[in-house]
Amino acid sequence: xxxxxxxxxxxxxxxxxxxxxxxxxxxxxxxxxxxxxxxxxxxxxxxxxxxxxxxxxxxxxxxxxxxxxxxxxxxxxxxxxxxxxxxxxxxxxxxxxxxxxxxxxxxxxxxxxxxxxxxxxxxxxxxxxxxxxxxxxxxxxxxxxxxxxxxxxxxxxxxxxxxxxxxxxxxxxxxxxxxxxxxxxxxxxxxxxxxxxxxxxxxxxxxxxxxxxxxxxxxxxxxxxxxxxxxxxxxxxxxxxxxxxx
Numbered sequence: 001x002x003x004x005x006x007x008x009x010x011x012x013x014x015x016x017x018x019x020x021x022x023x024x025x026x027x028x029x030x031x032x033x034x035x036x037x038x039x040x041x042x043x044x045x046x047x048x049x050x051x052x053x054x055x056x057x058x059x060x061x062x063x064x065x066x067x068x069x070x071x072x073x074x075x076x077x078x079x080x081x082x083x084x085x086x087x088x089x090x091x092x093x094x095x096x097x098x099x100x101x102x103x104x105x106x107x108x109x110x111x112x113x114x115x116x117x118x119x120x121x122x123x124x125x126x127x128x129x130x131x132x133x134x135x136x137x138x139x140x141x142x143x144x145x146x147x148x149x150x151x152x153x154x155x156x157x158x159x160x161x162x163x164x165x166x167x168x169x170x171x172x173x174x175x176x177x178x179x180x181x182x183x184x185x186x187x188x189x190x191x192x193x194x195x196x197x198x199x200x201x202x203x204x205x206x207x208x209x210x211x212x213x214x215x216x217x218x219x220x221x222x223x224x225x226x227x228x229x230x231x232x233x234x235x236x237x238x239x240x241x242x243x244x245x246x
Contacts, residue, residue, distance in 0.1 A: 040119050040135075045158050045182045046207070047122040047150065049133070062126035063244065064111070064154065066099070071244055073154070074112035076105040083142040087115060090147025097237045099246035102151075121146050123153040145230045149200050152236065155243050156188070159195065159202035160216060163188045167195040169217045179208035183215070191242040196235040197226035204228065 041049040064071050075091060077084055091102040105112050111130060118135035134150050136142060141150075160168050163185055170183045196202065197218055204227030205214045218224040232240075240246075 041122075043120075043122055045161065046179075046203070047120070048153060048157065049122050049124045064100075064127045066244060070099040070101045071246075072101045072103055074105045074109040075102050076112060076114050078114055078116045083117070083136070083138050086142045086144060087136060087147055090144055090151060093144075093148065093231075094151065094240075097232075098240050099244060100240070117141075121150055123150040125153050125157060126155065145200060148232050152201055152232070152240070155240060156201055157186065159197075159199045161186050161188065162190060162195060164190055164195070167197065167219050169219050171213070171215050171217060174209050174211055174213045175215045176208050176210045182208055189243060191239045193235050193239045193242075196233070197224055198229055198233055198235075200229045200232045200236050202227045202229065 044050055064073050077087055094100040094102060102113075111127065112132075113134050114131055115134045115136060117138045118133070120135060120137055121141035123134045124132050136147060136150065141147075160170075160183060172180060172183075175183065203216070205216055206212060207215055207227070209215050216226075218226055
């Protein structure tokens with residue numbers, strides 16, 4: 001069962017009491033409210049939080065643990081209010097085509113996702129250990145495609161940074177100078193899948209543009225549409241299943 005919750009009974013708070021980055025408030029009725037404190041992590045590629053794990057799921061221990069019947073990832077939805085149904089739909093969609101199972105946080109869960117309305121849409125790459133944040137701001141991030149995109153960062157980086165990319169020409173002169181690093185190639189786990197212009201992880205044609213002109217042009221056909229995915233496609237799903245051996 002998927003659900004939204006923004007309070008926990010008193011007896012359940014012990015597992016959150018040592019979590020960095022949280023403000024714990026006790027109400028007059030002995031309910032404990034758990035809120036993120038100010039401060040955002042630095043971002044790379046626009047929506048990836050910088051972390052101690054710098055490579056894209058090639059580090060030992062980067063994947064979430066797999067059990068005999070699936071990969072269970074605890075989650076907690078904080079301060080989302082009316083956006084909750086969209087977030088839940090995105091979480092639940094993974095169980096329909098993979099062995100990934102997002103389940104509500106339970107007392108004692110050490111590793112978990114905290115899905116919060118922070119500043120923008122962002123996530124960490126891979127499992128960080130302990131509690132980690134997925135930011136889905138109520139202002140601009142509550143779309144099915146965005147929820148799936150940020151959750152896919154639990155295993156993958158963006159398509160245009162793939163180590164085997166020869167399907168996108170980067171137009172460096174059109175990119176904001178301070179954003180050019182977002183187009184550098186990095187070592188990635190491609191799972192034997194070819195480049196996919198229609199992947200949910202592909203950025204749009206004018207991402208980080210300084211003049212409104214394209215920053216990426218597809219090769220060899222420059223007129224190919226890309227970066228317009230509204231949900232994960234077959235290749236995204238296949239890549240995810242190969243990564244977790246579903």
